[in-house]
Each structure stands twice: as structure tokens, then as C-alpha cells.
Amino acid sequence: MIPPEALESATQRWGRELFHLAKAEHDQLSQLNPWVRRVLRWSLSDIEAPEVRLPPALRLGIALTHPQALTARAVTHVTHWMVTQIAHQFICGTSLDEAFASIQRLETQGMGFTLDLVGETTISEREADRYREAYLTVLEGLIRLCQSHPTLLPWYGTSPRVNLSIKLSSLTSRFDAIQWDATCEAVLARLLPIVELAKTHEAFINIDMEQYQTRALTIEVLQRLLHHPSVAGYPHVGIAIQAYLRDSEAELRDLLTWLATHDQPLTVRLVKGAYWDAEVVQARQRHWPVPVFLQKAETDSNFERLTELLLTNHHLVRTAIASHNIRSLAHALAVVEVLQVPPSRLEFQLLYGMADAIKQALSKLHQPVRVYAPYGELIPGMAYLIRRLLENTSNDSFLKHDFLHEASEEELLRVPK
Ligand SMILES: Cc1cc2nc3c(=O)[nH]c(=O)nc-3n(C[C@H](O)[C@H](O)[C@H](O)COP(=O)(O)OP(=O)(O)OC[C@H]3O[C@@H](n4cnc5c(N)ncnc54)[C@H](O)[C@@H]3O)c2cc1C
Numbered sequence: 001m002i003p004p005e006a007l008e009s010a011t012q013r014w015g016r017e018l019f020h021l022a023k024a025e026h027d028q029l030s031q032l033n034p035w036v037r038r039v040l041r042w043s044l045s046d047i048e049a050p051e052v053r054l055p056p057a058l059r060l061g062i063a064l065t066h067p068q069a070l071t072a073r074a075v076t077h078v079t080h081w082m083v084t085q086i087a088h089q090f091i092c093g094t095s096l097d098e099a100f101a102s103i104q105r106l107e108t109q110g111m112g113f114t115l116d117l118v119g120e121t122t123i124s125e126r127e128a129d130r131y132r133e134a135y136l137t138v139l140e141g142l143i144r145l146c147q148s149h150p151t152l153l154p155w156y157g158t159s160p161r162v163n164l165s166i167k168l169s170s171l172t173s174r175f176d177a178i179q180w181d182a183t184c185e186a187v188l189a190r191l192l193p194i195v196e197l198a199k200t201h202e203a204f205i206n207i208d209m210e211q212y213q214t215r216a217l218t219i220e221v222l223q224r225l226l227h228h229p230s231v232a233g234y235p236h237v238g239i240a241i242q243a244y245l246r247d248s249e250a251e252l253r254d255l256l257t258w259l260a261t262h263d264q265p266l267t268v269r270l271v272k273g274a275y276w277d278a279e280v281v282q283a284r285q286r287h288w289p290v291p292v293f294l295q296k297a298e299t300d301s302n303f304e305r306l307t308e309l310l311l312t313n314h315h316l317v318r319t320a321i322a323s324h325n326i327r328s329l330a331h332a333l334a335v336v337e338v339l340q341v342p343p344s345r346l347e348f349q350l351l352y353g354m355a356d357a358i359k360q361a362l363s364k365l366h367q368p369v370r371v372y373a374p375y376g377e378l379i380p381g382m383a384y385l386i387r388r389l390l391e392n393t394s395n396d397s398f399l400k401h402d403f404l405h406e407a408s409e410e411e412l413l414r415v416p417k
Pocket of ligand 1: 240276297324396
């Protein structure tokens with residue numbers, strides 16, 4: 001049992017320190033590029049409000065999208081321009097070369113990476129094969145890049161430099177629990193060669209978590225993967241757990257028991273969950289119980305509970321705390337301090353293009369920071385971009401409160417209740 005008062009006082013201290021370091025260099029924690037900031041500010045505000053000074057090109061674009069002034073080509077052009085600006089903010093490159101250049105820039109700033117190939121929900125088996133090939137190509141490229149450009153971030157000894165994030169829904173056209181065994185086998189057949197290549201070169205493979213209806217399948221594939229003779233015991237595999245799910249604590253406890261029983265190392269990336277709107281809408285449409293918490297504070301509070309559960313079990317799992325919320329990050333730092341968790345058992349992960357000031361603040365505190373860097377074309381990346389936009393404009397978003405100066409540091413650091 002972690003003493004609550006000592007924990008809260010350490011959380012407040014780390015929180016103030018993070019705010020101080022982050023704001024020392026940047027007024028805005030979200031660190032969006034000016035165009036994206038304007039588009040977001042516009043989407044968050046009344047379009048006529050005098051303080052929203054949109055650039056003339058954008059105002060023209062918006063005027064053109066008015067039904068009476070509609071000209072298809074102009075609208076397409078402006079929309080494409082706006083989406084490209086947003087993509088540049090959140091996607092680290094459209095080609096592998098661009099992605100590699102971004103990764104090297106991150107490392108120069110003292111941060112690691114996990115590369116994600118954008119695209120999900122594959123619709124044919126040929127497409128799933130193409131994704132497998134693409135993951136193998138990316139991994140080979142990353143291995144070559146790292147061999148030819150040695151870099152020594154101090155914490156690479158505890159977690160491999162090459163790190164790839166994978167969405168299992170891209171590895172089969174039917175990522176569907178109804179055909180449980182067939183689906184697991186189809187995914188595993190494509191996943192195994194990727195993990196085996198990673199193992200040969202000591203690279204890390206993380207399995208991202210997607211919608212609730214695929215969670216049980218995702219965990220099953222993970223367990224079958226870790227059971228496979230060519231992978232069993234390999235320490236550099238990870239999975240994301242979503243704290244917005246009401247049953248996530250039970251799921252995590254089961255996973256910890258399984259790891260202990262099988263003597264299998266694992267990294268858990270703790271996230272809040274990126275599909276909140278979709279989960280609520282889908283469950284309501286189908287008259288099913290909503291699997292996610294409905295109050296943001298419940299998710300934040302559960303994130304803290306799961307942080308404590310993971311870090312208490314640091315002998316079983318390595319933890320990656322993935323958040324841009326200073327309260328959530330400060331709480332993790334406080335748990336590490338109070339429990340005296342060895343530094344090698346934790347890293348922080350943040351998304352490319354978001355909260356750069358917070359990444360720098362964590363780095364200044366000598367914390368390992370890894371940036372989740374998606375790369376790929378605009379169209380396959382659209383679902384990812386929409387999730388980032390929803391997140392940045394959601395009324396409950398930590399970064400939005402800071403972005404619009406809606407809440408004081410004190411309020412943002414309060415215990416989530
Ligand atoms: C490195 C990295 C990897 C990630 N990988 C994944 C992944 O594999 N799978 C995945 O699903 N997500 C993933 N995410 C996204 C993550 O789940 C969050 O969407 C995102 O980080 C925002 O959370 P926050 O703590 O940064 O911000 P905050 O503003 O503190 O939290 C926002 C989050 O709170 C939750 N929320 C919002 N409104 C409500 C409400 N009314 N009631 C209850 N909860 C609410 C949602 O989860 C929302 O995303 C990843 C994030 C990072 C940084």
C-alpha cells in the first residue's frame with residue numbers, strides 16, 4: 001500500500017516542476033504549428049468571434065465551403081491544404097526517408113522513437129500481406145539506419161533503440177472475434193516473422209490496442225505469440241492497456257498473473273484510450289453497456305490506479321507511461337519515487353507533434369522519453385489524424401485546457417475526482 005499523503009505531496013512537487021520546466025521555454029504546452037493552432041482555434045470557437053484571426057487563405061477557404069459559393073475544385077484544394085497542414089503536425093513523414101530523418105532529429109534532441117506505419121482495418125488478405133511486407137521493410141530499414149548511425153541515448157541499454165508499433169487489425173482482413181481461432185492464426189502467421197526479425201536484432205515490437213471489441217483477441221494473439229517456441233522468453237515485446245475501460249484493472253491483473261505463471265517478461269504501455277467517442281456511440285447504438293468511463297476524471301483516476309498496479313509489479317512488467325497530462329505524468333514520477341522503482345523499469349511515451357514542451361521537460365529531468373511517430377500516406381493516416389483532432393479539441397482534453405488557458409496549473413494538478 002502506497003502512503004497516500006506522501007504520494008500526493010510528491011505528485012504536486014513533480015507536477016509543479018514539470019510545469020515550470022515546460023513553460024520556461026514555451027508558453028503553450030501543446031506546441032502546435034501556427035497553422036494547425038489556427039485551424040483548431042477556429043474549430044473550437046465561434047467562427048465570427050473577433051479574436052479568431054484566421055489567415056486570409058483559410059478565410060477564403062471557409063467562405064468557399066459555404067454552400068452558395070461552392071466550387072468543387074476550390075473546396076477540394078482548400079480542404080486538402082488544411083488536412084496536409086494537420087498531417088505535417090502529427091505524422092513524421094510520408095516516406096521512409098522522411099520518417100528516418102524525423103527519427104534522427106528526435107534522437108538529436110535526446111528522445112527515442114517507436115515508429116508506427118499508419119493504416120488499420122485491412123479489407124483484403126492481399127492488403128494484409130502488403131502490411132506484413134511493409135512492417136518487415138520498415139524494421140529492416142530501421143535496423144540498417146541504426147547500425148549506420150550509432151547513437152547512445154543513455155537509456156538505450158534498458159530498452160532497445162529500434163522500436164516498432166503494430167496494429168493487429170492491419171494483419172488480417174477479418175479481425176473478428178466470431179472466428180476466434182482462424183483470426184488468431186491468420187494474425188499470428190503474419191506477426192511471427194516480424195517478431196522473429198526483431199528478435200534477431202534485439203528490436204522491440206509493441207502491439208497497439210484498438211477498439212474494445214478487439215481487445216480480447218489482441219490479448220489472445222499476444223499470449224499465443226509469447227507461447228511460441230521462437231519467441232517465448234523474449235523480453236522486448238509490449239502491449240497497450242487502456243485505462244478508460246471500466247474493466248481494465250481486472251484485465252491487467254489477469255495479464256500480470258499470466259506473466260508470473262509463465263515467467264514471461266513484457267512491457268505494458270499504459271494509455272487512456274483513443275477511441276472514446278466511437279466506443280460510446282457504438283455501444284449506445286447497439287443498446288450494449290458502454291465499456292468506457294463516462295467521466296473524464298474516472299479515466300484519469302483509473303490511469304493512476306493502473307500506474308500504481310504496474311509500478312508495484314515492476315519485477316514482472318516494464319512500464320511505459322503514455323500521456324500528455326502533467327498530472328498523470330507527475331503521479332507516475334511520484335510512484336517511482338515513493339516505491340523506489342529502478343529507473344530501468346519505466347519510460348515515458350508521447351505522441352509525435354504533441355506537447356513538445358512536456359517531452360523536453362521530462363528529458364531535462366533525465367527521464368527516458370520515447371516518441372510515438374506515425375509515418376505514411378495521408379489517406380491511410382486519416383483515421384489516426386481524426387483521433388488526434390478529436391483529442392485536441394475535446395472539452396475534457398488536458399492540452400486543450402492549457403491551449404485555451406481555461407484552467408490554472410493548480411486546477412490541472414488536482415486529484416482527479
Ligand atoms: C505514445 C502513445 C501511444 C498511444 N497508443 C495508444 C494505443 O495503442 N491505443 C489507444 O487506444 N490509445 C493510444 N494512445 C492515445 C491515448 O489513449 C490518449 O488518447 C491520448 O494520449 C490522450 O490522453 P492524455 O492522457 O494524453 O490526455 P488527457 O487530456 O488527460 O486525456 C484524454 C483522454 O481521456 C479520456 N476521456 C476523454 N473524455 C472522457 C470522458 N468524458 N469520460 C471518460 N474518459 C474520457 C480519453 O481516453 C481521452 O483520450 C497513445 C498515446 C500515446 C502518448
